[in-house]
Amino acid sequence: MDDQTAEQNDRLNSSHLNAGDAPPPKKKKGALRWIVRIIVVLIILLIAFAVLRPNKHNFQHRPGAPTNNAGGMADNSNVTPVAVTTVRRGDMPIVLQTTGTVVPITNVTITPRVTGHILDVYYQEGQFVHKGDELELIDPRPYEAALGQARGTLAADTAQLERARVDNARYQKLIRQNSTSAMTARDQEFTVQQLEGTVALDQANVRTAELNVMYCHITAPVDGRVGIRVLDKGNYVSAGQSGGLTILTQMQPISVILAVPQRSLGHVAERLHSAGQLTVEAWDSDNLRNIATGTVKALDSQIDTATGVVRMRAIFDNQDERLFPNQFVNPHLLIDTQHDVLLVPDNAIQTGPNGQFVYVVQPDMTVSETPVQIGAADINQTVILSGVKEGDRVVTDGVNHLRPGAKVSIPADTAHTKAGAEAGSTAGTSAHTHRHN
Incomplete structure (x- = not known):
């Protein structure tokens, strides 16, 4: 019975093979192996990320990491980096910038x-x-010939004059002796005067001929x-x-004719009268470079009604001939100098609904909006009349996102502190190495 059952199973298997049934495909097994590999790689990446990811504990213990009061990591999302400068005292020159043209004196x-x-x-x-x-x-040859002719005529007429004078002296002596008529003596006097006029004319002709030769x-x-x-x-x-x-x-010296607006005329005239002269700098047409320095002594006598300006003449030595006739320049006229005043850069001054103000950095690294009154200003700095004091730190860059009470950081101070720490560490290491040696 068992042998018959085994024989029947062999027939069934043979019939299956004969029917074209193939063994299980190998492609499925390869796909499964790739899926397993991908899963293993992902697990390894997750483990590596969990191990290597910087956590809060590591960041807190990193040297130089900012912390909050609770000892945790500080929130820097609301801290604005800014650039600051210190309010200082100094001298402020009052300079009038105008336009001018180089004009030769001669x-x-x-x-x-x-x-x-x-x-x-x-x-x-x-x-x-x-x-x-x-x-x-x-x-000069035609004029030299004319000069010779004039000199000859002068010599001839001079000889006639001398003879007439001798005759006149003789007649004057005879008339005193009643040896000649008074009319004859008088005529001789007139002859002398006539010849004197002729000689004078000849002398003028000689001088004219000499000038023509000289010309x-x-x-x-x-x-x-x-x-x-x-x-x-x-x-x-x-x-x-x-x-x-x-x-x-004429190139040395040379002058610059500059125009002073009539609104500044009073101050300029007052300073010119008291000082006698004012210093002026001639800058190039782009107003970027100082070409020469000179003085102003002359002020025109009237205002040009068409332009509303009064002209002044500045004199420059121009030894290097950097000023050229008809050149356009930008004169900077030094009118006065304010001494020992508070100064801040121009970019520190902000304008709001209530006027000018500055952002002052407080000791707790917050900023306050401080109203100020400003005085004279130029392209670099401004005089502060009131509102801040010497030594205050005012924000000069990064003000766009600031509000009163905003938290700020000063990268320049941080970099300076870090550099100092690194220098100290290097010095300590060097000293330790020296002692070890």
Whole structure:
């Protein structure tokens, strides 16, 4: 019976295999293995995160970590980092910033005073020349000939005058002796006077001829820089020719004509009258760099009704020639200086509904909104008349999110303290190493 049952089972198995049934697929087993691996990796990552994650206890015991009163970690979410500065005492210059133009004290158009051909040119364009240096030569030969003629005429007329004077002396002696008529003696006196006039005219002609010869030699009337020449050697020029021969500009010293608004005229005139002169700085057209420093002594006699300003002339030595004629500059006129006043940077001043105020940092690292009265100001600092005292720390940066009573931090102080601690630690380590050695 048992043998028959076993034989029947073998037939059934054989029939199943013959029917095309395959063994269980291996793909399912591979997928299960990958799922197991992923689960193991996730468990490992969770364990690592739990072990390595910084907890509150570790943070509290980390050196330098801020704590609250209960010993736990401080909440920094409401602390605003700011930059501060200390209210100090100093001097505040009162400076009037205006506009101006560089104008030469002397600007000469060199024009010929005689007519003729240019024989020579002795300067180079752009050359610096001194007073009396010869610039150009106009053909002097016609004028030298005229001078010789005038001198000859003068000599002849002078000889006639001398003879007439001798005759007049003789006639005057004879008339006292009643040896000649009074009319003859009187006529001789008139002859002498006539010849004296002729000689005087001849002398004037000689002087004119000498001037014409001198004018042939064109010289520099002042020290300065010669510009571009208009006519070259060989050209024919006329006396008083339009446009001249060149332009000579005095560069040292040079002046700046600056405009003072009439609202500031009273203060400027008062200071100029009491001090005699005021200091002025010429800044470049971008108002970024000081070019030269000079003085103001002259104030115009009237206000320009079209612009509402009064002109002043500032004088600069200009030894380095950094000021150039017709250059636009920004003069900074020093009117006065306030001494020993409270000063804060301009960016510390805030404006609210009730006027100007500053944020003052309190000892508990909170800020208070302190109203202030301001005085003179420039682009860098402002005078504080009242509201704060010397030594107060005012916020200069980071004020956008501040409110009265807000908690603040000062990164600069923290960095300074940390640097000091590190320096002390380094010094201690070095000392320990030295003792050990």
